[in-house]
Amino acid sequence: MPRLSLLLLSWLIALLPAGDATGQGAPVIPSRGSVSQIAPDLAIVTEVSLDAPYVGQQFCIIYKLRAQRPPAAVDIDPQQYSGFWTELIPISADSASAARVLKGQGVVEYLLRQVIAYPLQEGEQRLPALSLKVKRALSTTAQRDDWDIVGASVPVVIEVLPLPPRPQSGPGAPLVGGVEGALRWAGAGRQALIFEIQGTANLALFRPLDWLRPPAGVRFQEQLAGSDELTQTLDVEGKRQLSLLQRQRWLISVSGGESGQRIDGFFLPIFEPLEKVWKDQRVEGLSLPGLEQSGVGWPSTGKTSAAKTGGLTSIFRSTVALWAMSVTGMVAVLALVFLLRRRKSRSNPGAEGSIAILEKKLRTSPRAFLDGAHKVLLRCAAEMQRSYNLGALDTPLDRCWITVQKYRFNLEPVQAEVCEDIFQSIKEILSA
Numbered sequence: 240m241p242r243l244s245l246l247l248l249s250w251l252i253a254l255l256p257a258g259d260a261t262g263q264g265a266p267v268i269p270s271r272g273s274v275s276q277i278a279p280d281l282a283i284v285t286e287v288s289l290d291a292p293y294v295g296q297q298f299c300i301i302y303k304l305r306a307q308r309p310p311a312a313v314d315i316d317p318q319q320y321s322g323f324w325t326e327l328i329p330i331s332a333d334s335a336s337a338a339r340v341l342k343g344q345g346v347v348e349y350l351l352r353q354v355i356a357y358p359l360q361e362g363e364q365r366l367p368a369l370s371l372k373v374k375r376a377l378s379t380t381a382q383r384d385d386w387d388i389v390g391a392s393v394p395v396v397i398e399v400l401p402l403p404p405r406p407q408s409g410p411g412a413p414l415v416g417g418v419e420g421a422l423r424w425a426g427a428g429r430q431a432l433i434f435e436i437q438g439t440a441n442l443a444l445f446r447p448l449d450w451l452r453p454p455a456g457v458r459f460q461e462q463l464a465g466s467d468e469l470t471q472t473l474d475v476e477g478k479r480q481l482s483l484l485q486r487q488r489w490l491i492s493v494s495g496g497e498s499g500q501r502i503d504g505f506f507l508p509i510f511e512p513l514e515k516v517w518k519d520q521r522v523e524g525l526s527l528p529g530l531e532q533s534g535v536g537w538p539s540t541g542k543t544s545a546a547k548t549g550g551l552t553s554i555f556r557s558t559v560a561l562w563a564m565s566v567t568g569m570v571a572v573l574a575l576v577f578l579l580r581r582r583k584s585r586s587n588p589g590a591e592g593s594i595a596i597l598e599k600k601l602r603t604s605p606r607a608f609l610d611g612a613h614k615v616l617l618r619c620a621a622e623m624q625r626s627y628n629l630g631a632l633d634t635p636l637d638r639c640w641i642t643v644q645k646y647r648f649n650l651e652p653v654q655a656e657v658c659e660d661i662f663q664s665i666k667e668i669l670s671a
Contacts, residue, residue: 277390295415
């Protein structure tokens with residue numbers, strides 16, 4: 240099993256209180272919820288995974304629409320989570336709805352929104368209400384904004400617990416949850432480090448140079464090289480729980496210094512909310528290698544080949560050889576860049592290719608068109624670094640995202656003018 244999954248699995252198992260020796264009592268994750276009735280046969284269900292999280296501790300918020308019969312359309316308003324860092328988790332097609340029997344009556348619960356949240360401050364905090372509009376049946380004569388029901392859920396108030404004092408003060412926001420970190424050299428050149436960190440703690444505000452200290456005469460420069468997220472779902476007694484595992488890779492360029500100098504390791508203080516204690520996660524250090532180990536890197540103090548031969552001819556030959564090696568290296572680099580760009584262009588159709596694919600799906604299958612529009616908007620959001628709060632702002636991208644999400648999981652056929660409006664909006668977004 241991959242290391243990411245093992246870390247997340249251990250965190251999920253730790254959340255489950257153990258049953259007794261006889262097996263009585265199924266494990267239940269502590270959670271609270273509220274049911275807000277907006278019509279005799281419609282209600283908004285809010286489920287919160289933790290009653291009293293610590294500052295910086297991950298928890299999830301699930302919103303559902305409970306209905307006796309499927310609605311024709313649902314429109315959800317954006318939310319603003321003041322005092323929280325949040326990540327909006329997209330709803331997949333296979334989890335859009337789930338039929339359940341409740342109190343002897345058949346009802347259908349539709350997932351409206353699922354959020355991963357981290358409290359930023361202690362004390363009493365308020366989770367915002369979810370406002371939505373519902374259309375019971377589609378009509379060709381009614382206006383598109385003519386909704387049958389407009390309602391909102393009741394805001395949920397939670398008590399955020401303060402963290403106990405850290406044994407040693409440290410920079411940045413505290414890390415709460417499970418975290419692993421590792422430092423290694425990048426490639427054979429030994430001129431750059433890769434620092435990788437992963438865990439259930441909030442890594443969005445983490446900066447490696449707050450902890451990694453260069454030795455004398457060495458300079459570091461950091462750059463985020465990659466960021467991944469893994470969301471896993473756990474259903475316990477009808478309650479849906481989400482957990483988010485983040486992984487970040489930082490490329491740290493190294494300049495200056497001498498062979499043998501040591502880049503010291505460090506300890507990351509991690510607060511374990513289940514055990515309610517601080518623990519130190521060790522990140523091992525590295526030594527600066529020499530030229531004889533890598534072939535390139537830091538300047539050597541030895542004599543050059545020209546000094547050994549002592550002749551002008553040797554200097555000229557060395558210069559010509561170096562020039563030839565440089566030209567060969569440049570040609571190889573250019574060829575590699577060309578191949579990578581060609582491969583990327585084949586795998587990524589680009590703006591024009593995306594529009595052409597969407598237009599074909601628009602004419603053949605509205606449902607496939609909505610799925611394709613969903614993927615294009617996700618790619619646009621990633622390029623704009625907006626994946627974490629998509630749908631929360633008033634921009635063309637957010638408005639188009641909300642419209643696509645509203646119609647993706649409707650049971651009724653999607654109207655042609657709706658798909659056409661979405662198509663035109665995506666064309667404008669891609670052109671911008």
